[in-house]
Amino acid sequence: MTEDITIRMAQSDDAESLARIYQYYVEHTAITFEYEAPNAAEMNARREKILAHYPYLVAEKDGRVLGYAYAHEFYGRAAYGWSVESSIYVDKDARKLGIGRRLYDALEAALRKMGILNINACIAVPRTDDDPYLTNGSVAFHKRLGYEMVGTFHQSGYKFGRWYDVAWMEKILGEHPEKPAPVKDFDRF
Template identity: 40%
Template sequence: MNALLIRSSTPSDLPAITAIYADNVYTGTGTFELEAPDEDEMADRRDGVLGKGLPWLVAENQGKVLGYAYANHFRPRRAYRFCLEDSIYLHHDARGRGVGRVLLAELLTRCELLGARQMLAVIGDAANADSIALHAALGFAHTGRLKSAGWKFDRWLDVVLMQRTLGPGDAAPAAD
């Protein structure tokens, strides 16, 4: 693979982002969504993340978007403001090529620079070994499992929870 570029997403990336997510919705269990959102909905989701000052990144190679990742607040209540959840989706041709690792590593760096203290991974399907291994390789630890939390493709799916400290984590008070 030629040089991989990790950059902030732009509105022109939305067709590729929408297609990548749709493929993940209809063929995978990394998301529990059952119907893929259209491009307008994906634009609204992206705008919501960016409007909070959080990153939405894409991985690009030779002008083609191979994947994307973003962080959002784990919960909307103010006390959770230092705790983020990552989301990462790859084009099927980009899987197993190291794209996810580079993309997630950059997302973690940017979130740490923003002052986030914890990153959570809420991984759909306990059998999603690639996502679990990716997060573990980047320092996430298993923190829990939600048994039979979702029903997709005519079967019950567990959710794996993983967590990684960013910056000083809970070793120092947070500064507003």
């Protein structure tokens, strides 16, 4: 199971693994709307940018990175400071082992320490039940973790010669006081 999985902060030498995991989703699924898989250098640059303020975590077993999750700024306006958008990718051969839940549990714990109150997830949604590139698995996964559906943008992404809807889901991490404390940067561990 997942007892022997280590969750830790992503490091620069994880870049090849991050690129390997993400490449599958770019090239074979509509889970991400990128058309070209970024190389390890680009993945490392993205990791560094996110880690300047937010958590970027990996799940590792026996020295192999099996998945990653991170949160980043939500729309870049001061009033959104207590909200983030999350992303998660698990190695295609390590899905359904509880790694995603472990990553998100650790991500949420880190975000709570920062003072983040809302996590938002942007999820591609198939328009038919028989789509070869996308299922409703991501929506079901987020529902199991306590996320609620907020809304759907119709035919917002085009990939593999077809249109996809985009669902937004949210999870409230804490109370929303009248005067919230400032959000702290991620404390690297």
